[in-house]
Amino acid sequence: MVIPSNNWPFTSAGTSRRQSSVDLAKPPRFDDELPEAPAGVRDPSKVRYKLIFGIDFTANNLWAGKFSLKNESLHAIVDGDTLNPYQEVIHIIGKELALSDDDFIRCYGFGDVTTRDEGVFSFQENDSPCQGFEHVLECYRKNVPNVQYFGPTSYAPMVEAAVDIVEESGGLHHVLVIITSGQVAMGSQQEQETIRSIVDASSYPLSIVLVGVGDGPWESIQKFHDKISAHQFDNFHFVNFTAIMSKTTATAEKVKDFAAALINASMAADELGIMSRMTGRAKKITPKPPPVLSSHCAQRKGPVSAEVAEAQRSGICWEDEKDTAFECGHMSCIKCALRMPQCPFCREEITTWRRVYP
Known part of the structure; x- marks a missing residue:
């Protein structure tokens, strides 16, 4: 697969009232300048965690690519080597972290008509993990045509599902990578539930990395981050994928920057020595099965x-x-x-x- 070198053509034409006030090339303040990666951070051998992917299937994906993807849905599947932003993020993580077919990766979707803001669906039947990032991409391509986009945006079910996985593993360090096209609405019930879930998750060796794809806007993500004040460690980080990939540097360097930002965000749990920490809570989220075409088209058939x-x-x-x-x-x-x-x-x-x- 080939990662496009210029997939981010920003223009001012057709900019809405809100979009006109947002600098799409500028990440929020707390990730404004990516730090120089410390020694060993870019070395895949230093990666000591298991991955969980959470993929956003809310309706926001239908228009959040107005500028960054030439008005295509962010989940648009294109034949050939061109990847949509979700595929790019998965592909880069797999390559830069040197994931192999022996790596078991749990993958989920949220925000579609079957889960809304209340649950998640597994990428595979019986909630089986994917084996390696190529298998993640294969399952993603298989599921996307069957999804009916919905909403609203809430990260809480995905965070709670990740905590369940950490409990099941006996407290192994996991990194939840939530790839999303939009923020949780400020002041909404979904925001309150998401903040609560992130605070609760800080009792576990779980790092949460929110990867923003598409146009945004992301101007409220700093305020959202500041509201998470009761957590036991800084377990929530935001990485603006669009901003990194729209830089004028070489594609290879942008890819390295994104991978370094992801790894940096995942190191806090290791540094605090909270491995194997659990609370013994009961399982909260039962993942739904992957969406099927018959339910997607049911209202017509x-x-x-x-x-x-x-x-x-x-x-x-x-x-x-x-x-x-x-x-x-x-x-x-x-x-x-x-x-x-x-x-x-x-x-x-x-x-x-x-x-x-x-």
């Missing part, structure tokens, strides 16, 4: 389950199906969307919305 039917109805009028997604990730029917200046669920200003079709 036959009856749907009560759960899916309820999820598809607008939460405002409770009559028509949800077919319009807001920038915050919440959805409604088009009739309700056209008469609302603010999202009725999180009160965020509606600056962009997009029709979503099955």
Whole structure:
């Protein structure tokens, strides 16, 4: 596979009110300048943790590539060697960390119609791990066509699923890499639940790295980070993948910078000596199976389950199906969307919305 050398063409045309105030090439303050990697950090032999991938399948992915991916969905699968941002992140992590087919990697999706902001689905049946990053990419390509994007954005179910995995492993150090196209809405219930889950996770040898792909905006991520004040160690870090890959340096150097930022963010648990720490809590998240085509197209081809039917109805009028997604990730029917200046669920200003079709 070949990583495109110039996949990030930013333009000012068509910029929305919110996007016009955001410098897409500038990461938030607490990751504003990537530190020089300490000796040994870039050496894959220094990596002493197991990986977990969490992939964002909220509706925000449909428009978050307006500038960075020429208006394509961030999950668009292209034939040939061109990779979408999610595939790029997985590919770089696999190559730079020298992952082999012997590495078992747990992979999950969240934010689709089957999980919403309440759960996760496994990339494989019976919640089996993938073997090596090439297998992760293979499972990703297999699942993407079957996903029905939904929302809103919440990282809490993914964090809780990762804690369950650490418990099952007997306290082995894991790094949860959440690849996402958008922030959790400020002041929302999803934000409160996500903060709580991150604080709870700091009792475990679990490092959480949020990798931002697409246009963002990411201007609120610093405020979000500052709200996580009760954690036992700094277990949450943000890496702006788009900003790193839009630098004018050589592609190989940008790839190294991203890998170094990821490894740096994962070292805190090792340094604090909290390996094997657990609380013995009961399992909180039971991953759903991978989405299947029949459920993705059910509303066109036959009856749907009560759960899916309820999820598809607008939460405002409770009559028509949800077919319009807001920038915050919440959805409604088009009739309700056209008469609302603010999202009725999180009160965020509606600056962009997009029709979503099955």
